Amino acid sequence: MSILRSLTQLFVVCCLSLPLLAHAQDTREEGPALLQALAEASSADKGDVISRIAKSGDERARDWLAAFADGKLSRIEDSGQFVIVLENRGRNWTVADALTGEPMGEVSRRELDTIRINNALRRELDSILSVIDLTVNNAERRLEAARALRGRVDAALSKRLAELLPDESDDRVRTVLQDALAIYRLEQGDITAVAPLSGSLNSEVRAALTSAARSDDPKLVAAANDALASIEQKLKFNRAAETLYFGLSLGSVLVLAAIGLAITFGVMGVINMAHGELIMLGAYTTWGMQQLLPGQPGLALVLSIPAGFLVSALAGVAIERSVIQFLKGRPLETLLATFGVSLILQQLVRTVISPLNRTVITPEWMSGSVMINEALSLTLNRLYVLGFALVVFAGLMLIMRKTRLGLEVRAVTQNRAMARSMGIKATRVDIMTFALGSGVAGLAGVALSQLTNVGPNLGQNYIIDSFMVVVFGGVGSLWGTLVAGLSLGTINQLLEPWAGAVLAKIVVLVFIILFIQKRPRGLFPQKGRAAEG
Amino acid sequence: MWLTRPLSERSTQLFLGILFIAMLLVTVLHVALPEGHALHVSAYTVTLLGKYLCYALLAVAVDLVWGYLGILSLGHGAFFALGGYAMGMYLMRQIGDRGVYGDPLLPDFMVFLNWDALPWYWQGFDMAWFAVIMVLLAPGLLALVFGFLAFRSRVTGVYLSIITQALTFALMLAFFRNEMGFGGNNGLTDFKDILGFNLRTDATRLGLFLATGVALAVGYIVCRAIVASKLGRVSIACRDAEARTRFLGYRVERVQLFVFVVSAMLAGVAGALYVPQVGIINPSEFSPLFSIEIVVWVALGGRATLYGAVIGAVLVNYAKTVFTGIMPDAWLFALGALFVLVTVFLPKGIAGLLPSLRRPKVGDDPAAPGPGHDPGYDPDHDPDQAADAQSPANREATV
Amino acid sequence: MTLKKHVKAGLSALALSIAVSLAPTATAAEDPIKVGILHSLSGTMAISESTLKDTMLMLIEKQNAAGGIEGRMLEPVVVDPASNWPLFAEKARELLAKEKVDVIFGNWTSVSRKSVLPVIEELNGLLFYPVQYEGEESSENVFYTGAAPNQQAIPAVDYLMNDIGVKRWVLAGTDYVYPRTTNKILETYLKDHGVAAADIMINYTPFGHSNWQSIVSDIKTFGSQGKKTAVVSTINGDANVPFYRELANQGLAASDIPVVAFSVGEQELSGIDTAPLVGHLAAWNYFMSVDNDANYDFIDAWVAYTGKDDAVTNDPMEAHYIGFNMYVEAVKKAGTTEVNAVKDAIIGVSVPNLTGGYATMMPNHHITKPVLIGEIQDNGQFTTVWQTPSTVAGDAWSDFLPGSKDLISDWRKPLFCGNYNVVEGTCGGKSKVAAN
The missing domain is CATH 3.40.50.2300 (Response regulator)
Structure with missing residues (x-):
């Protein structure tokens, strides 16, 4: 609270250059009147009231405005008291007095009138809050605030920024502020503003240049077009990099979904149609963990990795023991039986949990994107999934190549009878292999919960793609699955811009069909006796 | 000659007998008894039974390739749907200017999407004979091209299953596209009449039901005839040991192609009869899950028996009708459990419970062993794959 | 031989039993009013449709607790079309022909509606369709309580x-x-x-x-x-x-x-981490957050019915609420559940909606609705940022499509036409059949 207070005072000091502290004391009395005005103003007039609040110098102004921006500034119907909503789930909301900041416990939703806000106001508020943030002592926050201001500068703000610029200590912030001012000047038709902007990849800069290129001044048009052309050149490279990233990211999802299948289908010869539902179980585990650890979505997600593996692995063992062990040597019939299992699992989730999708929260550290440059950002959640897929793959390779279990699995796969006569417990190996494949499906579910819906249909959406990847890569080859997944993902994303999402997918499917004609055993055919496994 | 041979088989006689008695019974109970009578069969039931028979014909088609050729097609829904679309296009053209926009030529959905002319592939579908040809030709041609490529390259086993799945999945996505000109997700619907008969009368419904019954009978006889012919024996040989059959000098891929195309055409006929009875065709018939379901019917009824496929299709769909009515929340549990239990405990399906139907005659269908046959023997144990694995030459050839 | 006979007898018995059990049981169409509920409870659409089934059951329960309609109790008949479009047609036929329901509430997707439409028309049933849809349709037997494009x-x-x-x-x-x-x-x-x-x-x-x-x-x-x-x-x-x-x-x-x-409502939001969505918009005719006592009562009833404190309500639920109340009023007005009488009686019926106004059934079988624009909040709710000053009547035929701008729909006599061309002065499609 005290930090915020000093910040606000700082804002007051530098912003308004008024004889302040005394004034601030006076304005404390104005608070209720301002809020009253805010609540009663029409949407068109709210802007004025907001700037009056911002200029009032009241130390609570930032809190009010921030709450207002979030739609959490409310008034109690009967008493007319202004409150800030702290928690707005359910039918009773936790609130605190807006004037004193004292918590007031829960109030029924029926009692509260939320002060309405809309996008236009929110945009205005963002600017005001950003200007306040520009005077903060933290360079990162100032940078963020400066970035947010690009393209939003008006006459009043440009003066204010020009005042702030000389005092700015951080180079990055200064550059951004200069850009922001240049955009403003460009909007006013100032041709000298083109030069400082010409190298920038920022989209606001491009937007400003594009509008300038449509102006009436032929000189300005020419200059803007030149600048745009040089930007376009740089963008081309970035777009290619972006498409590649999109492709790899889609590919990593395919790999994750398919790699468990590569083990159960490729190594054991079991066509597990319930594979998708094992993925679904992993995703639901993530949801369950987040329910168990409310308020700590990140920790819950990390814990879901072992938990999701375990849940799906146990479900896999149950399926293996109850169904698959009776179908030894009848691979095509495992398809039918596990199809039944998948129906049961889906309906089980619908009945026990809900037919509705479940909310899985993305933790803070997985939201947003890392900026490589102004035109190329990699979305964080997909970056994590990409990394996770590679780690899972490496882990599986290690298990299959370097552990006793991997050795036994390969032995049983290649020649069951021989392996048994060497003293390997084939049944145990079967259970372990199936558990491993299922557990990996669970891991895929944990990852997918961060990208897509967590609902009963989750598995169905991935099962066919997974089979395609495994078959394309070559049944039984983990490397094949990796290469197949990543390349199919990339092909799909390369095609998508010109073919559209649906056609791209059709083309990929036809490509797989034709490819299998050419190489009936996939990309990496297995050699030796296991080839038909 | 070869076509009439199955008529002398006892199992075929029995099957046809039951089928015709059932059809007769339904007709009599529908026509002769007044509505409200306890034994009256309503038009609703007649249409429902008609739908089951379409599914039965489809299941027979799948059984022909799976049971006797060893090809597990997970894409037969595609052939069924293509036949259905061919019929649907004919029915759409029959609507004429009675659509909601009253356009004499264009179906409603085209007017709706501002198309100004009929696409070339819709030409000719106003004529019934053309539509009938297309019902056979469209699935047949697709099967021919697909089969030619696949069998020539000796794609077998799970690989073949998965690419048939890819085929139907790709077609589903394609037909979902509105630009394709097949009505997108809404498909083709609101049919008025067929061959001049109003589709909304009970008499037409009964006619369609009987036509489906006849189609099933004919399809069954054709399949039996193929199975009993020399070609059928070769195809059984392909199923059990593809490599050996090839070494014996048979052109395996030609046999496979022929049977596959016949099966696709039968599926197309089933689809064509299905559409006027349910009143809609949309891309969901291409869904891979539907194709898997068909295979499950066959497995449940008993693979490589043909009549087993019919039993399976009728039974599963009847169960679906009943359960979705009486226990809507739990019917998927029942269906799922049924699939699991049958596969695990009844590997030969329901037909396996009727051993007495079989003649203990040497050289007959090995999939349904007569008395005295080694009970441990299992036709589904993919001897094909075992054979392949033991013949390096074959692998050499395929890699 | 005996075995064969045995099997033969067994099979024909099986065939007979199937035929018998499929045959309709004679229903005494007297006392209860049968309400068919045709929403998918499994398959891909279960996610949206299963709550509508529960909404209907709740409304029926409430109506029965209040004495039914003019003393006649309501009896729900629930079936599961399993998100399978041909099955929708089959189930609609089952409801009308076998169960002899008086009215059906159901469907979500356009394709499912198109699938049941011929059945409903052939058997002269009543269908209340609660979801916003593309328009370009007007059936004598269907009442569209969701929004047409001009209402959203x-x-x-x-x-x-x-x-x-x-x-x-x-x-x-x-x-x-x-x-x-x-x-x-x-x-x-x-x-x-x-x-x-x-x-x-x-x-x-x-x-x-x-x-x-x-x-x-x-x-x-x-x-x-x-x-x-x-x-x-x-x-x-x-x-x-x-x-x-x-x-x-x-x-x-x-x-x-x-x-x-146009397709994201409270229910969809309940399965999303809404933090990144705050400020995005949705257009509907109802929001759960609407500040109105009728709405709060509805929410309380829904929470009590489901037993879940975090249960949400949404626009299609309101549409069923309106549709159901309209049906009740129409039956009272007509004094019978006979389909043609109810069809005539329901035009012009007004019932309160949940946003503080009234919904009226128009002659084109669409209803009047207010249009609300809401912004998504971080609690999965919308706040209304804009609202039409009055209600908007649904348009069966869009004025902005070349094929339909001259068409109107009016199911009152003497016009009694779903697609009357005002330029040509003719009624297309169906009535031509009648004329032939």
Whole structure:
């Protein structure tokens, strides 16, 4: 609270250059009147009231405005008291007095009138809050605030920024502020503003240049077009990099979904149609963990990795023991039986949990994107999934190549009878292999919960793609699955811009069909006796 | 000659007998008894039974390739749907200017999407004979091209299953596209009449039901005839040991192609009869899950028996009708459990419970062993794959 | 031989028993009023439709507790069409022919409605359809209690154009008939209002599309041309979660490029982490957050009925609430449940909606509705930011499609036509059959 207070005072000091502290004391009395005005103003007039609040110098102004921006500034119907909503789930909301900041416990939703806000106001508020943030002592926050201001500068703000610029200590912030001012000047038709902007990849800069290129001044048009052309050149490279990233990211999802299948289908010869539902179980585990650890979505997600593996692995063992062990040597019939299992699992989730999708929260550290440059950002959640897929793959390779279990699995796969006569417990190996494949499906579910819906249909959406990847890569080859997944993902994303999402997918499917004609055993055919496994 | 041979088989006689008695019974109970009578069969039931028979014909088609050729097609829904679309296009053209926009030529959905002319592939579908040809030709041609490529390259086993799945999945996505000109997700619907008969009368419904019954009978006889012919024996040989059959000098891929195309055409006929009875065709018939379901019917009824496929299709769909009515929340549990239990405990399906139907005659269908046959023997144990694995030459050839 | 006979007898017994059990049981169509509920409880649509089934059961329970309709109790008949379109037609036939229901409440997707339509018309049933849809349809037997495009899409675009100042438009939708039609109508509408073709981007994706990376990236590029841009989304159901996630992760905030959605309601939001969505818009005819006592009572009843404190209500539920009450009023007015009488009686019936006004059944079998634009909050609710000053009557035939701009629908006598062409003065389609 005290930090915020000093910040606000700082804002007051530098912003308004008024004889302040005394004034601030006076304005404390104005608070209720301002809020009253805010609540009663029409949407068109709210802007004025907001700037009056911002200029009032009241130390609570930032809190009010921030709450207002979030739609959490409310008034109690009967008493007319202004409150800030702290928690707005359910039918009773936790609130605190807006004037004193004292918590007031829960109030029924029926009692509260939320002060309405809309996008236009929110945009205005963002600017005001950003200007306040520009005077903060933290360079990162100032940078963020400066970035947010690009393209939003008006006459009043440009003066204010020009005042702030000389005092700015951080180079990055200064550059951004200069850009922001240049955009403003460009909007006013100032041709000298083109030069400082010409190298920038920022989209606001491009937007400003594009509008300038449509102006009436032929000189300005020419200059803007030149600048745009040089930007376009740089963008081309970035777009290619972006498409590649999109492709790899889609590919990593395919790999994750398919790699468990590569083990159960490729190594054991079991066509597990319930594979998708094992993925679904992993995703639901993530949801369950987040329910168990409310308020700590990140920790819950990390814990879901072992938990999701375990849940799906146990479900896999149950399926293996109850169904698959009776179908030894009848691979095509495992398809039918596990199809039944998948129906049961889906309906089980619908009945026990809900037919509705479940909310899985993305933790803070997985939201947003890392900026490589102004035109190329990699979305964080997909970056994590990409990394996770590679780690899972490496882990599986290690298990299959370097552990006793991997050795036994390969032995049983290649020649069951021989392996048994060497003293390997084939049944145990079967259970372990199936558990491993299922557990990996669970891991895929944990990852997918961060990208897509967590609902009963989750598995169905991935099962066919997974089979395609495994078959394309070559049944039984983990490397094949990796290469197949990543390349199919990339092909799909390369095609998508010109073919559209649906056609791209059709083309990929036809490509797989034709490819299998050419190489009936996939990309990496297995050699030796296991080839038909 | 070869076509009439199955008529002398006892199992075929029995099957046809039951089928015709059932059809007769339904007709009599529908026509002769007044509505409200306890034994009256309503038009609703007649249409429902008609739908089951379409599914039965489809299941027979799948059984022909799976049971006797060893090809597990997970894409037969595609052939069924293509036949259905061919019929649907004919029915759409029959609507004429009675659509909601009253356009004499264009179906409603085209007017709706501002198309100004009929696409070339819709030409000719106003004529019934053309539509009938297309019902056979469209699935047949697709099967021919697909089969030619696949069998020539000796794609077998799970690989073949998965690419048939890819085929139907790709077609589903394609037909979902509105630009394709097949009505997108809404498909083709609101049919008025067929061959001049109003589709909304009970008499037409009964006619369609009987036509489906006849189609099933004919399809069954054709399949039996193929199975009993020399070609059928070769195809059984392909199923059990593809490599050996090839070494014996048979052109395996030609046999496979022929049977596959016949099966696709039968599926197309089933689809064509299905559409006027349910009143809609949309891309969901291409869904891979539907194709898997068909295979499950066959497995449940008993693979490589043909009549087993019919039993399976009728039974599963009847169960679906009943359960979705009486226990809507739990019917998927029942269906799922049924699939699991049958596969695990009844590997030969329901037909396996009727051993007495079989003649203990040497050289007959090995999939349904007569008395005295080694009970441990299992036709589904993919001897094909075992054979392949033991013949390096074959692998050499395929890699 | 004996065995064979045995089998033969067994099989024919089986066939007979199937035939018998399929045969309808004679129903005494007297006392209870049978209400058919035709919503998918399994399959892909269960996610949306199963709550509507519960809504209907709750409404029926409430009505029965209040003494039914004129002393006659209501009896729900629930079936599961399992998200399978042909099965919808079969189940509709089962409800009408076998169960002899007096009215059906059901369907969600357009294709399922198209599938049951011929059955409902043939057997002269009554269907209340509660979901916003593409219009271009008017059936004697169907009452459309959801929004037509002019009750949702056009007011939303007006709001964006006039209040937000949007100049560039992305029309993104799932590839099926509702988005196709809505986008066609909007395209014409926007061009009529002086938007250049280059300022409209149209994009279609398949059902359940989950990889939005390049499309969102395209939208970003399209939006950085110096004009205020908005996305009008007719993206369906499951595809929305990954779409909004991708938007947020690629840094497209609502204040830069707002998305106005026609298919995202409270129920969809309950399965989304809403933090990244705050400020995006939706256009509906009802929001759970509407400050109105009738609404609060409905929510309380729903929470009590489901036993879940966090149960949400949404627009199609309100549509069923309105449709059900209209049916009750119409039966009271007609004094019978006989279909033709109810059909005549229901036109002009007004019942309160949940947003503080009244809904009236128009002669074209569509109802009057207010249009609300809401912004998504971080609690999964909407706050209304704009509202039409009065209710809007649903238009069966859009004025912005060349094929239908001359068509009107009026199911009152003497016109009694679903697609009357005002220019030619003729009634197309169905009545021609009658004339023949």
